Amino acid sequence: xxxxxxxxxxxxxxxxxxxxxxxxxxxxxxxxxxxxxxxxxxxxxxxxxxxxxxxxxxxxxxxxxxxxxxxxxxxxxxxxxxxxxxxxxxxxxxxxxxxxxxxxxxxxxxxxxxxxxxxxxxxxxxxxxxxxxxxxxxxxxxxxxxxxxxxxxxxxxxxxxxxxxxxxxxxxxxxxxxxxxxxxxxxxxxxxxxxxxxxxxxxxxxxxxxxxxxxxxxxxxxxxxxxxxxxxxxxxxxxxxxxxxxxxxxxxxxxxxxxxxxxxxxxxxxxxxxxxxxxxxxxxxxxxxxxxxxxxxxxxxxxxxxxxxxxxxxxxxxxxxxxxxxxxxxxxxxxxxxxxxxxxxxxxxxxxxxxxxxxxxxxxxxxx
Amino acid sequence: xxxxxxxxxxxxxxxxxxxxxxxxxxxxxxxxxxxxxxxxxxxxxxxxxxxxxxxxxxxxxxxxxxxxxxxxxxxxxxxxxxxxxxxxxxxxxxxxxxxxxxxxxxxxxxxxxxxxxxxxxxxxxxxxxxxxxxxxxxxxxxxxxxxxxxxxxxxxxxxxxxxxxxxxxxxxxxxxxxxxxxxxxxxxxxxxxxxxxxxxxxxxxxxxxxxxxxxxxxxxxxxxxxxxxxxxxxxxxxxxxxxxxxxxxxxxxxxxxxxxxxxxxxxxxxxxxxxxxxxxxxxxxxxxx
Numbered sequence: 001x002x003x004x005x006x007x008x009x010x011x012x013x014x015x016x017x018x019x020x021x022x023x024x025x026x027x028x029x030x031x032x033x034x035x036x037x038x039x040x041x042x043x044x045x046x047x048x049x050x051x052x053x054x055x056x057x058x059x060x061x062x063x064x065x066x067x068x069x070x071x072x073x074x075x076x077x078x079x080x081x082x083x084x085x086x087x088x089x090x091x092x093x094x095x096x097x098x099x100x101x102x103x104x105x106x107x108x109x110x111x112x113x114x115x116x117x118x119x120x121x122x123x124x125x126x127x128x129x130x131x132x133x134x135x136x137x138x139x140x141x142x143x144x145x146x147x148x149x150x151x152x153x154x155x156x157x158x159x160x161x162x163x164x165x166x167x168x169x170x171x172x173x174x175x176x177x178x179x180x181x182x183x184x185x186x187x188x189x190x191x192x193x194x195x196x197x198x199x200x201x202x203x204x205x206x207x208x209x210x211x212x213x214x215x216x217x218x219x220x221x222x223x224x225x226x227x228x229x230x231x232x233x234x235x236x237x238x239x240x241x242x243x244x245x246x247x248x249x250x251x252x253x254x255x256x257x258x259x260x261x262x263x264x265x266x267x268x269x270x271x272x273x274x275x276x277x278x279x280x281x282x283x284x285x286x287x288x289x290x291x292x293x294x295x296x297x298x299x300x301x302x303x304x305x306x307x308x309x310x311x312x313x314x315x316x317x318x319x320x321x322x323x324x325x326x327x328x329x330x331x332x333x334x335x336x337x338x339x340x341x342x343x344x345x346x347x348x349x350x351x352x353x354x355x356x357x358x359x360x361x362x363x364x365x366x367x368x
Numbered sequence: 369x370x371x372x373x374x375x376x377x378x379x380x381x382x383x384x385x386x387x388x389x390x391x392x393x394x395x396x397x398x399x400x401x402x403x404x405x406x407x408x409x410x411x412x413x414x415x416x417x418x419x420x421x422x423x424x425x426x427x428x429x430x431x432x433x434x435x436x437x438x439x440x441x442x443x444x445x446x447x448x449x450x451x452x453x454x455x456x457x458x459x460x461x462x463x464x465x466x467x468x469x470x471x472x473x474x475x476x477x478x479x480x481x482x483x484x485x486x487x488x489x490x491x492x493x494x495x496x497x498x499x500x501x502x503x504x505x506x507x508x509x510x511x512x513x514x515x516x517x518x519x520x521x522x523x524x525x526x527x528x529x530x531x532x533x534x535x536x537x538x539x540x541x542x543x544x545x546x547x548x549x550x551x552x553x554x555x556x557x558x559x560x561x562x563x564x565x566x567x568x569x570x571x572x573x574x575x576x577x578x579x580x581x582x583x584x585x586x587x588x589x590x591x592x593x594x595x596x597x598x599x600x601x602x603x604x605x606x607x608x609x610x611x612x613x614x615x616x617x618x619x620x621x622x623x624x625x626x627x628x629x630x631x632x633x634x635x636x637x638x639x640x641x642x643x644x645x646x647x648x649x650x651x652x653x654x655x656x657x
Binding site: 003006013015017019021022026091103110121125128234241244247248249251253 | 538607624626628632635641647653654
């Protein structure tokens with residue numbers, strides 16, 4: 001009898017251990033206690049970020065979480081996976097001297113971009129094509145800090161940046177955090193109470209040791225979770241294998257040289273005919289107002305084409321994305337997301353901003 | 369005469385049979401069943417089917433970049449090394465768990481159905497040992513099937529495409545030895561995943577004497593997991609499901625290889641294995657001989 005009981009107890013203990021194990025595995029990597037770091041003022045921190053001219057050699061996984069609530073638009077191809085709600089992982093490597101490698105894994109395919117110092121290789125496994133382009137390190141380095149050129153003296157630049165931001169926002173260092181296993185300062189930019197915006201604050205985690213930004217989170221009003229977040233979920237700073245920054249196209253791959261890229265850049269020619277957009281307001285409640293040529297959203301125009309080549313009716317698409325609104329200011333479609341609002345009126349006027357609808361209407365009225 | 373009798377150890381406690389002999393006898397027992405052999409042979413025909421089919425179809429219907437397992441077919445053309453991994457990916461979804469469930473159903477419920485489990489239970493063998501031998505037998509069958517699929521896949525790939533140009537998803541070319549190591553890794557990984565499913569099936573198997581119930585329960589479980597995966601409102605459940613980690617098998621085709629998904633899924637499978645074997649043990653140890 002006691003043997004049976006022992007068997008039951010052992011079985012129950014095993015099940016319990018298994019379930020607890022599953023729970024531990026399913027738990028997201030804990031934030032852990034906030035690390036203790038020497039106090040630093042926002043100005044000093046911004047200054048030290050600006051002094052850091054180059055990225056150290058590193059390997060990491062960049063995770064982008066999108067809760068923007070953007071409506072899904074058909075025909076965007078690869079871009080749609082960044083726009084839709086969800087989490088996207090990208091792996092990045094850099095040797096700290098300008099060479100870099102980015103890998104966008106899909107479930108059964110992968111796009112790899114390698115910059116070996118002179119050439120950008122862009123490999124897509126799903127159609128076995130390599131795009132080759134000489135020069136242009138910018139493409140391989142979207143995460144390179146570009147603010148370094150604003151002013152030569154970092155201390156001066158830091159003051160400028162802070163002064164510029166403090167016009168409409170409060171800037172402070174709000175404690176510390178652990179991001180990707182590294183201790184970081186949390187810099188918080190919050191709009192001043194007078195700003196009429198949907199956003200609550202922007203948090204930037206800056207690595208305490210190397211002073212590179214580790215994570216950027218955008219928080220909106222009425223939502224405890226970040227509506228958008230991009231940052232390292234894994235980071236390893238140290239010398240990387242130089243073989244990572246070379247690329248040899250596989251034997252039977254299709255290699256397309258730079259020309260195809262140039263052709264692709266010619267496409268948006270039509271967009272050049274559009275009038276320049278206008279900015280209304282300053283700071284957080286800036287609204288972008290634009291008058292599209294009449295007929296672009298009109299009824300008969302079916303020239304707009306998606307990547308796949310099917311034509312579609314823009315107004316029908318707008319009806320899917322947003323809701324029909326009207327008022328004394330006109331009638332049109334309103335597209336609402338967690339971080340912003342867009343108004344597209346029937347007469348071609350468009351207003352977009354990280355603001356509620358009323359601010360858009362005011363802005364539209366001001367540019368009549 | 370008497371001296372010989374005295375020389376034997378006193379039989380007041382049971383003599384332990386060597387574990388190796390038990391395992392070998394269990395294996396011989398399993399592999400003597402025609403259904404096991406037939407299942408393994410049929411499974412290992414799958415890579416031949418895929419390989420010949422893809423090569424005949426050629427590049428004709430390689431569409432623009434998709435995200436499903438379909439886009440693995442694109443890189444397969446001119447790349448024999450992908451065939452074993454692709455075959456395992458496709459078989460892992462349903463057929464390999466089915467084999468594991470079949471084996472687990474035979475292990476306890478089948479024996480119970482034939483009345484032979486009773487003999488095992490009254491034998492002077494601890495129940496834990498009995499379960500261990502059964503779990504080993506199930507795992508070995510799964511391993512043989514997985515290895516056969518990979519081997520046939522590799523041979524088919526080499527015959528159809530040749531040994532050069534073992535291209536990873538990342539776009540670089542691997543040496544033949546490196547490719548072999550990765551295929552070996554995927555065999556071990558897939559075996560462990562299927563073994564975890566089979567452990568749950570073994571738990572069901574301990575409760576019933578109808579092998580069909582075990583098969584039905586395991587297949588139903590696999591289908592429910594697949595359905596839960598596609599319901600967006602239940603995505604919080606996904607980290608708990610064994611099947612969600614199975615897409616990381618394609619990680620062996622990337623370079624440098626991301627280990628996170630593979631390791632995470634292995635730990636998850638270990639948890640399922642522990643749960644399954646524990647339930648099976650609890651049931652077996654309370655069964656009357």
